[in-house]
Amino acid sequence: MKDREAKKIPDREALPPAWEEKLRSGKVKVTPNRRRVLGRFLDADAPWTLKSLHRALNEGEACELSSVYRALSAFRTAGLLEEFRLPGKRETYYSLLRPSAGRRGQGKSSGHDHHHHHIVCQDCGTVSHLDVCVPTALLGRVEDASGFRVTEHHLEFKGLCGACR
Amino acid sequence: MKDREAKKIPDREALPPAWEEKLRSGKVKVTPNRRRVLGRFLDADAPWTLKSLHRALNEGEACELSSVYRALSAFRTAGLLEEFRLPGKRETYYSLLRPSAGRRGQGKSSGHDHHHHHIVCQDCGTVSHLDVCVPTALLGRVEDASGFRVTEHHLEFKGLCGACR
DNA sequence: GATGCAAATGCAAGCTACTTGCATCTAGGA
DNA sequence: TCCTAGATGCAAGTAGCTTGCATTTGCATC
Numbered sequence: 001m002k003d004r005e006a007k008k009i010p011d012r013e014a015l016p017p018a019w020e021e022k023l024r025s026g027k028v029k030v031t032p033n034r035r036r037v038l039g040r041f042l043d044a045d046a047p048w049t050l051k052s053l054h055r056a057l058n059e060g061e062a063c064e065l066s067s068v069y070r071a072l073s074a075f076r077t078a079g080l081l082e083e084f085r086l087p088g089k090r091e092t093y094y095s096l097l098r099p100s101a102g103r104r105g106q107g108k109s110s111g112h113d114h115h116h117h118h119i120v121c122q123d124c125g126t127v128s129h130l131d132v133c134v135p136t137a138l139l140g141r142v143e144d145a146s147g148f149r150v151t152e153h154h155l156e157f158k159g160l161c162g163a164c165r
Numbered sequence: 166m167k168d169r170e171a172k173k174i175p176d177r178e179a180l181p182p183a184w185e186e187k188l189r190s191g192k193v194k195v196t197p198n199r200r201r202v203l204g205r206f207l208d209a210d211a212p213w214t215l216k217s218l219h220r221a222l223n224e225g226e227a228c229e230l231s232s233v234y235r236a237l238s239a240f241r242t243a244g245l246l247e248e249f250r251l252p253g254k255r256e257t258y259y260s261l262l263r264p265s266a267g268r269r270g271q272g273k274s275s276g277h278d279h280h281h282h283h284i285v286c287q288d289c290g291t292v293s294h295l296d297v298c299v300p301t302a303l304l305g306r307v308e309d310a311s312g313f314r315v316t317e318h319h320l321e322f323k324g325l326c327g328a329c330r
Numbered sequence: 331g332a333t334g335c336a337a338a339t340g341c342a343a344g345c346t347a348c349t350t351g352c353a354t355c356t357a358g359g360a
Numbered sequence: 361t362c363c364t365a366g367a368t369g370c371a372a373g374t375a376g377c378t379t380g381c382a383t384t385t386g387c388a389t390c
């Protein structure tokens with residue numbers, strides 16, 4: 001948690017080219033606000049809520065809640081973010097959909113399909129990412145049992161984090 | 166879906182004794198309102214939202230939204246209901262936690278622990294129950310990867326139902 | 331470099347889905 | 361039957377978005 005050198009980027013003037021490209025190809029205009037929003041996701045690979053993001057951004061220059069909201073919607077439409085909800089929490093969470101680059105290509109490589117799942121500490125509320133996913137066999141059983149064709153799944157865990165145990 | 170004989174109970178005067186017992190042991194007073202609320206869950210083994218339940222109840226005698234809300238909270242505290250949220254939906258859903266009776270006892274038999282998971286049709290919005298669950302092996306991997314002790318999990322699927330395909 | 335327009339922004343108002351306070355009523359034990 | 365903790369109805373309050381509108385701005389084009 002120490003900030004070495006110029007590591008603690010307050011607000012970026014530019015995003016990594018890959019991401020700027022992604023925005024443009026998603027027909028999302030690149031503005032200072034949006035750079036700052038996306039920059040937060042790139043800095044902290046954690047789930048953000050509309051409000052937590054708004055608070056974090058306004059430690060710097062002010063930025064309207066509704067603009068953050070619209071940025072999130074735009075990013076989601078463009079396939080850069082996924083949205084999810086947690087049992088017992090009221091807010092909607094967002095997290096970055098990184099392209100499934102270095103993974104052993106076990107899915108269709110459709111560009112960005114590396115979603116992930118989450119675990120929440122029932123004591124302190126910390127939310128962490130998980131790299132595990134639903135086994136294919138289970139998906140098959142779900143389709144058989146329900147008659148649905150499954151297109152998406154969300155898996156949330158609740159428990160006690162290392163610190164709270 | 167046909168209603169045979171007196172199968173279509175409008176509002177019950179009494180709940181199955183097992184459930185009345187459960188309420189009492191959970192320190193929940195049994196009132197006409199609460200019988201009607203719980204009755205709906207017993208009649209239709211589907212997820213309800215506060216509002217859908219309120220609407221359903223008020224086809225009969227009126228019953229305040231806030232009372233339904235408080236009944237749901239009480240039932241949840243008593244361990245009769247579980248609450249969950251679905252991605253893309255705003256409301257909180259509730260479903261009955263039936264005691265894990267006839268199952269091959271693969272969990273600790275703690276009274277009621279037969280939770281289940283859900284699949285939502287992305288077209289028509291229908292929500293169905295699923296009888297599949299997260300494999301124990303996956304839970305182990307989650308604990309190892311995160312350092313958390315897992316106490317709960319929720320698994321939601323999205324897809325196309327038989328009718329919408 | 332100047333221009334035009336679709337899209338983004340700020341501000342304010344509106345909406346949905348709860349959630350709570352309070353006076354009154356009632357289930358259920360004494 | 362009586363008492364009291366807890367349930368109810370009604371109304372007001374709150375959180376978390378969501379939208380409308382006038383203004384500004386990114387960026388493709390000239």
